Amino acid sequence: MISLHQLRCFLATLEHGSFTAAAGVLGYAQPSISEQVRLLEQGLDTTLFRRVGRGLVPTEAARALAPHAAAALAAVAEAGRAVASVRELLTGTVRFGMFRTARFYLTADLVADVLHQHPGVRLELVGQNSAEVLEHLRKGRLEAAVIALPVEDENMVVTPVLRDELVYVSADPSRLHARVTPAALAAAQLVLPDASWRETDTTRRQLAQAVQRTGHSLRPRIEVEDTETALDIAARGLADTVTWRGVLHALGDRLPAGLAWAPLRPAMYETFAVVHRQGELSPASRVVVDLVMARMRGLDRAMRAEPA
Amino acid sequence: MISLHQLRCFLATLEHGSFTAAAGVLGYAQPSISEQVRLLEQGLDTTLFRRVGRGLVPTEAARALAPHAAAALAAVAEAGRAVASVRELLTGTVRFGMFRTARFYLTADLVADVLHQHPGVRLELVGQNSAEVLEHLRKGRLEAAVIALPVEDENMVVTPVLRDELVYVSADPSRLHARVTPAALAAAQLVLPDASWRETDTTRRQLAQAVQRTGHSLRPRIEVEDTETALDIAARGLADTVTWRGVLHALGDRLPAGLAWAPLRPAMYETFAVVHRQGELSPASRVVVDLVMARMRGLDRAMRAEPA
DNA sequence: CGAAATCAAAGGTTTCTCCTGTGGAAGCCG
DNA sequence: CGGCTTCCACAGGAGAAACCTTTGATTTCG
Known part of the structure; x- marks a missing residue:
């Protein structure tokens, strides 16, 4: 031959x-x-x-x-x-997984970082929901991702990077005067995002469990896919919603007018972590992982410093 | 690696x-x-x-x-x-050597044969003079050729294919009545071809030796490169020339008008042979060699059958 | 939980690659 | 013309590579 x-x-x-x-x-x-x-x-x-x-x-x-x-x-x-x-990260595509709402936390800034450091690379930021992304990680279709805990998989390296707090959001200030307890959640007219993932979404499950302990069940009146859509509906006064403080923080001025928020009582937290398989991480993923960690930790510090 | x-x-x-x-x-x-x-x-x-x-x-x-x-x-x-x-002789270039005057014997027919049998091949028919072509053969730049004998090289395979006779050509019939002896040659006003190769050309040397044996020397009045040019000059009556019967035979009707010829006395012959190095011949050269042999031998038979 | 499928590792055989050393042929030059 | 150099071919042997079979560990799927 x-x-x-x-x-x-x-x-x-x-x-x-x-x-x-x-x-x-x-x-x-x-x-x-x-x-x-x-x-x-x-x-x-x-x-x-x-x-x-x-x-x-x-x-x-x-x-x-x-x-x-x-x-x-x-x-x-x-x-x-x-x-x-x-x-050498001069060309090629870097794929990174994230839950959809992560775009409020870092997408634009992360893209800016990557494009600046590596002008030739393509970037794919994929994922709808933490559960779906974790499945992609397990199947090897993704090398690394940022998702909400918990991650129960001993083959994964999990690095928590940001703890965020769930908050109740309403256009009606009167509904924010009283402490927002699980019982109040059960009674409220709610619009919740992640309609397609309600069975597996960790935030949904947390909320559902808290409400269930009061003897009620979590039955949102409206379900949508997007957090932004839920906020829009809340801003119209059609229903109240629950989201993460970080989302409000990130939206800043772009938060639909008329919305106010209050913490849940007892407080509920969600922890986000960078997750990847054990073993070598490709240089490309390493770069993105590092950038995500830096960004998310910066946000974490900023939010902890901010008054509630 | x-x-x-x-x-x-x-x-x-x-x-x-x-x-x-x-x-x-x-x-x-x-x-x-x-x-x-x-x-x-x-x-x-x-x-x-x-x-x-x-x-x-x-x-x-x-x-x-x-x-x-x-x-x-x-x-x-x-x-x-x-x-x-x-x-497979579908493409590529076949190089074959020949003394220049060989074009009178076979060039057009040979090209027709090769192109017909192998429509994709390029054909290079190179060579000025037998001595030059032999040198190319020895250096390996040519695989095979048809040239005039003698070939004194034991590494070459020599296959004689055609014996031709030297003839005296003149526009003046009176000069053809007497026997054309070496002495007559010495006295004649001659135009001879192969000006550049007069030192090595076998025909020249044959003629020169014959003349020299009479005590004279061969001093052509005119020297040109081409046999055709020599014949043209002879046709104009400016000088007589010597060429091979095969050339006249091949020219046929295209022989310049007014020319007649006579054999030399004693007769002089030139033998042409297909020559190649010992050992394997490439298929391409093999093809051309075979075609040349067939053509030349056919001419040989035709000329021997023809009355002098 | 068992069966099937897949990658990884080990051990051994065969093949390939490459070296050194040698011989022969051809060209070059005094 | 004879010696010198240069180049290719050939042979033998050492080392590396390729490949196979067997085995083991892991994962997926019924």
């Missing part, structure tokens, strides 16, 4: 006109080059050089072979460069 | 999603594929597949590598086809 090494020896021989010269250039002994070219001739079932006197004369077949041999070697070299380019 | 085999294994693995499947397709055991991919990863200093559970997940680097790996394999396959195409 024909090999790259044979092609290299052949091209060097063709270029320099003799086995001896080719051997000198390639750093081998002359019989090695001679043998490789002979093997190539055998593999191609063709004479590539006429051995005439003490010299070599390339045949027509050699002239036909040369450009293709060069092309093959060039393709391999290019392959090496392409891989190196990915390895 | 990265090898084609590794690329093959890698692509099969990528395509079929597992080492086991790739091994099945390629006809190897699973650990062999596994090892080759590991070597490739080592050679590229990159992880190509994440080993997750019992499956493999290609990395970004693998996706970057794949097209270049395919390109390298394609180039090698193309190289094989290109060489085969030359070997």
Whole structure:
């Protein structure tokens, strides 16, 4: 079978006109080059050089072979460069998983960071919900992600980076005067996000459990997918909603007008963590993981410092 | 160092999603594929597949590598086809040497034969003079040729194919009545071809020797390169010339008007032979050699049958 | 929980690669 | 023309690579 090494020896021989010269250039002994070219001739079932006197004369077949041999070697070299380019994070795609609401916490800033540090890379930030993302992680389709705890998988490395507090949001200030207890939640007319993931979503389950302990059940009047949609509906006074302080913090001025919020009593927290499989993390993911950690921890500090 | 085999294994693995499947397709055991991919990863200093559970997940680097790996394999396959195409005489260039005057004997017919049998090939018919062509043969720049004897080189295979007779050509019938002896040649006003090769040309040397034996020397009044030019000059009555009967035979109607010819006395002959180095002849040259032999021998028979 | 499938690792055999050393042929030059 | 150099071919042997079989560990699926 024909090999790259044979092609290299052949091209060097063709270029320099003799086995001896080719051997000198390639750093081998002359019989090695001679043998490789002979093997190539055998593999191609063709004479590539006429051995005439003490010299070599390339045949027509050699002239036909040369450009293709060069092309093959060039393709391999290019392959090496392409891989190196990915390895050095000059090109390629980085995929990172996140629960959908994470975009309030870091998407735009994270993208800015990555694009700035690595101008050539593509970035894919995928994921709807923490449970779905965790499944992708387990199947290997994602290397790393930021999701809400808990993560019960001993093969995963879990690094908590931000603790956020659930808050009750309403357009009606009167509903925020009293302590928002689980019983109050059960009685309220609510709009909740993550309609498609209500069975597995950790926040939903936390809320549901708290309400259930009062003997009631959590029956939101309205279900939507987006947190933003839920807030819009709340701003219209159609229902109240529950979200994370961090979302309000991140929205700032862009929070729909007329909304106010109050903490739950007892307080309920959600912890977000960067999660990845045990073992080596690719350089690309490492970069994104580090950036996410820095951003999220910065947010964590900012929110802890902020008055409630 | 990265090898084609590794690329093959890698692509099969990528395509079929597992080492086991790739091994099945390629006809190897699973650990062999596994090892080759590991070597490739080592050679590229990159992880190509994440080993997750019992499956493999290609990395970004693998996706970057794949097209270049395919390109390298394609180039090698193309190289094989290109060489085969030359070997099968579908494409490529066939070089064949001949003394210049051979074009009177066979060039157009030979080209027709080759192009008809091998529509894709290029044909190079090179050579000025038998001595020059022989030198090319010795240096390996030509594989085979048809030239005038003698060829004193034991490394060459010499196959005589045509014996031709030297004839005296003149526009003046009176000069053809007497026997054209060497002495007559010495006295004649001659135009001779092969000006550049007068030192080595075999016909010249034959003529010169014959004349010299009479105590004179051969001093042509005019020297030109082309036989056709010499004949044109002879037709204008400016000088007489000497050429081969085969040339007149081949020219037929196209012989310049007014020329007549007579044999030399004693007769002088020139023998043409197909000559090539000992050992294997490439299929391409073999084809041309065979065609030339057939054509030349046909001419030989035709001329021997023709009355002088 | 058992069965099937998959990758990884170990051990051993065969093949390939490459070297050194040698011989022979061809060209070069005094 | 004879010696010198240069080049290719060949042989033998050491080391590396390729490949196989067997085994083990893990995961998935019924």
